[in-house]
Each structure stands twice: as structure tokens, then as C-alpha cells.
Amino acid sequence: MKTFRIRCKTEEESVIVCRKHVFSAVLAPLRAELCDGGGIVFTDSNVYSLYRSQIGRYLADVPVYVMPAGEEFKTEKTLFSLLEAMAKAKLRRDSTLIALGGGVVGDVGGLAASLYMRGIACIQVPTTLLAQTDSAIGGKTAIDCCGIKNLIGTFHQPKAVYADAAFFRTLPAREITCGLGEIVKYGALDGALFEKLCAQKNLRDLGFLESVVPDCIACKAEIVKRDVSDLGLRACLNLGHTTAHAAELALGTYSHGACVLLGMLYEARLAAMFVRTDEAYLARLEALIRTAADFDPAAADVPRSAARAAFDKKNTSAERVTLVVPVSPGAYETLELPYQTYQSALERIRRAL
């Protein structure tokens, strides 16, 4: 009898760097290397129109593939067009894809890099607050398919992530609120960050946002390190997200981060109703959520979206809704509620807002 052993590569290393002047200090020096091994810059139409001159100046000769901006283009069509562009650019196994953009570009670019020739290197250059604090970290890649968000994807750790807060200067207000949704989520997972957020008068101050990006990255990196393949601990990153995803699907007009703020507000109140919580803390968390939101939470008809929560990926049965709810500083609990209980509780919460 012969025995064969295959050592699986379980520990891909990913370097995450927060630094200024990412074009001149990081990407320009990489140019020669990229031309040598072949490389491609992948971005979207909005980012390209804003940063075209820097891409041309610092990454001249590197081919650029531009997807139309927006979640509706996070599709197999965009993915395959990008893969074709990579083939036309004659990328090799030692080539690198640079994903320059928000979470959509990062997810599609990461997926293309993981598929092309069974995997080439990917460098993430996240340009939104949400991407710098959340989506570019952790190696999850995806496209939406059959009307289901992130249905097709892989785990592919980026070789490096370069986060430059200079990109925030061109972000519309809506995208700042979107990023704040995830930042407040990290505040709910990390007591020290929570205090820092509560002490800040203007959460939209760009200097302040620059200072919290590394805090969020540190929090996510620690969680990912302990659960690379999303088998347990990573579930805490879904805090507030069951209600948020349902609201995002049903309400349409609110961004993902705005829905995360709504989701956390409702789920903090659900926690107060159904599990033992630190009430004073939850009142402070709700005040922080209201400061981060640039809209009136009572105006959003969150209970209308309850039915969508019945199909959440986290649910363990068709009749029950699984929620990751905040309970005390830095602590969360998994709460399972019968669907009818969840729906009527959401209605009660909205009436009391």
C-alpha cells in the first residue's frame, strides 16, 4: 500500500498597509514588476474618470480594464469580460491584478484573480470607506447571480492591500454614510473603538475617518486570522446584517451601510427584548447609530422587509430567523427567533422609534 500526502496551502499571507500617496509611493514602483510578469489594472467607470490621469502617469503601459460602476454590474458578464481582457493582455501565472475601486471592483477583481490560470496574485487598492474598512480585507471574492447576492465566489487572500485615505476626498456623502455603517459595526465588536467613536463630534470628518480605518482593519484582520474560511467566528461580522440585508433588498433606495445602521438599531432593540443586555450601553450604541445615519431611521419601513429575512443564509431552519445582536460593549450574541415573533417585534420597534 502506498500513502500519498498533499500539504494544503492553508496560510496565504496578506499584507495590509495604510499609507498616503499610494499611486506614487506604492503603485509606481510596482510598475516595472507588473510589466515584467504582466499585470492589469481593474477599476470601474467612476473611479477611472476621477483617477485616470494618475493611472496614466504612474501605471503607464499597464493595461486597464474598466467595468461600469454599480452593484448591478457585479455579474458573470463583467467577470468573463475581465477574464478575456486578462487573456488578451497575455497575463501569466506570475502576473498581478490590481483592483482599484470600491467593494464591487474588489470582489469581482479578486474572483477573476483567483480563477485566471487557477489563481494569480491580486493587489487590492480600496477607494471607498467601506472597502478600506471591510471588503478589501479577508479574501472573500464574489459576483451576484440568479438574483442572489454573492452567490458565486472564492476565498483568495490578496497579496497586499494598500489603503490611502486620500481617496475619501472624492467620495459622495452617501458613500461616507455607507462606510460609517461598517465602522459602527466594528465599534460594536470592539469596546475601545466604540469609545473613540462616541467621543467624536463629527463622524464625517475625513481626518477622523482616516484615523479609524486602521482600527477597523485591525479588528477584521484579527477575526479573519482566527477563522480564515468563515467557519464560525467570522459570523460576528454579520452583526446587524440579517435585518440589514433584508432591508437592502426590500427598500432599494438605502445603501448597504445605511441598511447596516438600520439593522443594528433594530437588532439592538430586539436584543433588549429577548436577551439579557446592558441597557445603558445599548442606549449609547443607538445614539451613535443615529449620529452616523444621515436620515431618519423611523422613515424607513424596515418591518416591510421582514419576509426577506426568512431567506437569510444564516438561518438554520425555514421558520426561524438567525440574528447576531449587540448585547454589551464588545460583546454580541446569536439570537434565533420564530419568523412571526421577529416580524411583530420589528413592527413594535418601528412604532416606538
Ligand SMILES: NC(=O)c1ccc[n+]([C@@H]2O[C@H](COP(=O)([O-])OP(=O)(O)OC[C@H]3O[C@@H](n4cnc5c(N)ncnc54)[C@H](O)[C@@H]3O)[C@@H](O)[C@H]2O)c1
Ligand atoms: N468581500 C467582502 O468581504 C465584502 C464585505 C463587505 C461588502 N462587500 C461588497 O462590497 C460591495 C460594496 O462596496 P462599496 O460600498 O465600496 O460599493 P461600490 O464598489 O459600488 O462603490 C460605491 C460607489 O462609489 C464609487 N467610488 C469608488 N471609489 C470612489 C472614490 N474614491 N471617489 C468617488 N467615488 C468612488 C463607485 O464607482 C460606486 O459608484 C458590495 O458588492 C458588497 O457585497 C464585500
Ligand SMILES: [Zn+2]
Ligand atoms: Zn456589511
